[in-house]
Amino acid sequence: MNPQTTWAFFMDHRDEILGATLDHLTLVIIAMIIAIFIGVPLGMFIVQRPALRAIALGAASIFQTIPSLALFGFLIPIPFIGGIGKRTAIVALVLYALLPILRNTYVGLTGIDPAVLEAAEAMGMTRAQILFRVRFPLALAVILAGIRTATIITIGVATIAAAIGAGGLGTFIFRGVALVSDSLILAGAIPSAVLALLADFLLGLLERRLKVS
Amino acid sequence: MNAKISPAATNRIEFRDVSFHINDILKRLIVSQVSLEIPHGETLVLLGRSGSGKTTLLKLMNGMLLPTKGEILVQDRSTTSWDPIRLRRGIGYVIQDAGLFPHFTVAENVGLVPSLESWDAARIAARVDEMLHLVGLDPREFAHRHPRELSGGQRQRVGVARALAADPPILLMDEPFGALDPVTRAELQREFSALVHRLGKTIVFVTHDLREALLLASRIVLLEAGHVVARAAPQEFLHLDHPEVRAFTSSLSVTPGSSA
Numbered sequence: 001m002n003p004q005t006t007w008a009f010f011m012d013h014r015d016e017i018l019g020a021t022l023d024h025l026t027l028v029i030i031a032m033i034i035a036i037f038i039g040v041p042l043g044m045f046i047v048q049r050p051a052l053r054a055i056a057l058g059a060a061s062i063f064q065t066i067p068s069l070a071l072f073g074f075l076i077p078i079p080f081i082g083g084i085g086k087r088t089a090i091v092a093l094v095l096y097a098l099l100p101i102l103r104n105t106y107v108g109l110t111g112i113d114p115a116v117l118e119a120a121e122a123m124g125m126t127r128a129q130i131l132f133r134v135r136f137p138l139a140l141a142v143i144l145a146g147i148r149t150a151t152i153i154t155i156g157v158a159t160i161a162a163a164i165g166a167g168g169l170g171t172f173i174f175r176g177v178a179l180v181s182d183s184l185i186l187a188g189a190i191p192s193a194v195l196a197l198l199a200d201f202l203l204g205l206l207e208r209r210l211k212v213s
Numbered sequence: 214m215n216a217k218i219s220p221a222a223t224n225r226i227e228f229r230d231v232s233f234h235i236n237d238i239l240k241r242l243i244v245s246q247v248s249l250e251i252p253h254g255e256t257l258v259l260l261g262r263s264g265s266g267k268t269t270l271l272k273l274m275n276g277m278l279l280p281t282k283g284e285i286l287v288q289d290r291s292t293t294s295w296d297p298i299r300l301r302r303g304i305g306y307v308i309q310d311a312g313l314f315p316h317f318t319v320a321e322n323v324g325l326v327p328s329l330e331s332w333d334a335a336r337i338a339a340r341v342d343e344m345l346h347l348v349g350l351d352p353r354e355f356a357h358r359h360p361r362e363l364s365g366g367q368r369q370r371v372g373v374a375r376a377l378a379a380d381p382p383i384l385l386m387d388e389p390f391g392a393l394d395p396v397t398r399a400e401l402q403r404e405f406s407a408l409v410h411r412l413g414k415t416i417v418f419v420t421h422d423l424r425e426a427l428l429l430a431s432r433i434v435l436l437e438a439g440h441v442v443a444r445a446a447p448q449e450f451l452h453l454d455h456p457e458v459r460a461f462t463s464s465l466s467v468t469p470g471s472s473a
Contacts, residue, residue, distance in 0.1 A: 113315075
């Protein structure tokens with residue numbers, strides 16, 4: 001591997017790399033928005049429903065244990081959500097992102113000082129008021145930590161989505177592996193790593209601002 | 214169900230043969246056959262060791278627990294027939310660690326029940342100022358602080374201010390000064406005992422500290438293993454002939470160096 005040829009390759013293909021990075025980011029953002037809209041409300045819901053808790057957390061854990069390449073493969077034959085392309089990739093990414101969001105939402109909402117909850121109940125707050133005015137604001141930093149973990153996982157796993165024709169930075173990596181070209185692999189891997197680090201940094205910043213000691 | 218606790222009504226609390234056991238396999242009895250009348254304006258201190266059932270009695274009064282047997286009447290109505298939210302909005306509650314909301318400022322903590330009761334902003338602000346003055350905190354200095362920026366004693370003062378904010382006719386206090394250092398505790402006890410006389414509320418105060426009970430109570434009820442074993446005015450309490458009373462009175466006297 002020669003740094004100079006790699007640099008030259010990056011310069012020559014900067015438009016394609018930028019385009020693939022944007023595609024990649026779009027996949028991640030769509031998947032994360034859906035995962036947050038499912039995971040956070042579901043997490044709030046299972047706090048009140050102990051019977052559903054084990055099922056929801058269990059199911060989310062199972063998705064996480066399926067190797068990502070296999071999960072993409074499993075989804076292809078499924079009607080409506082399957083097939084080749086972005087839609088299938090987004091479904092798989094959502095399934096992956098769900099566990100950290102769901103788990104952190106649950107842990108955040110239940111890990112609150114019991115004295116605070118006792119006071120809230122004794123002051124005559126309704127269940128909904130306790131959830132939205134006490135539990136949720138106090139859990140926000142923990143929920144955001146889950147979203148941060150999920151985002152970083154999703155940025156990595158999204159590279160594999162190229163295997164089912166979803167585009168993104170994985171396209172370079174798969175092509176590079178096939179052609180034994182380090183420059184091509186790096187053209188996928190470096191922007192993906194930069195995205196992950198950036199997401200980690202920015203969400204970490206937000207998380208610290210929301211933390212209530 | 215929409216009735217409110219009104220300051221005008223008699224703020225009597227009555228326990229009629231109340232038992233409470235934890236609803237698990239062991240069915241442990243926490244409170245056993247307690248009958249108790251707490252008249253309007255009384256400061257009743259529930260005294261007992263840890264695990265004697267004091268806190269359970271308190272939570273039975275605001276419907277956070279419902280009795281297994283018997284009934285508790287608040288303003289002549291059973292806690293089981295009260296709407297629990299309405300019942301609790303009319304009962305102030307102070308706990309040991311204050312239980313302040315860490316994400317709210319002092320002003321937001323104190324103004325919570327009034328805001329739940331949809332008071333307008335100006336009225337809430339005025340009330341918060343009034344309450345902070347009442348508990349000896351200067352609103353200009355403290356209103357905008359968060360609980361983490363307060364000392365233990367200041368937090369407990371805010372806890373008392375919050376419990377009194379909506380002017381509830383009944384106040385329940387669960388070892389409110391228990392976690393404070395002895396000097397701060399004595400200071401708050403003195404101030405609170407002066408406050409009690411001005412407030413004219415029905416107060417039930419839980420403690421395991423006999424000194425505190427003697428200072429604040431108009432009547433002391435002693436609990437042992439879920440049973441009421443003694444009840445007396447503070448002056449008479451020390452002379453009662455009961456082993457648990459003696460256990461508590463002997464905890465008062467200290468001879469320096471006697472165990473060395």
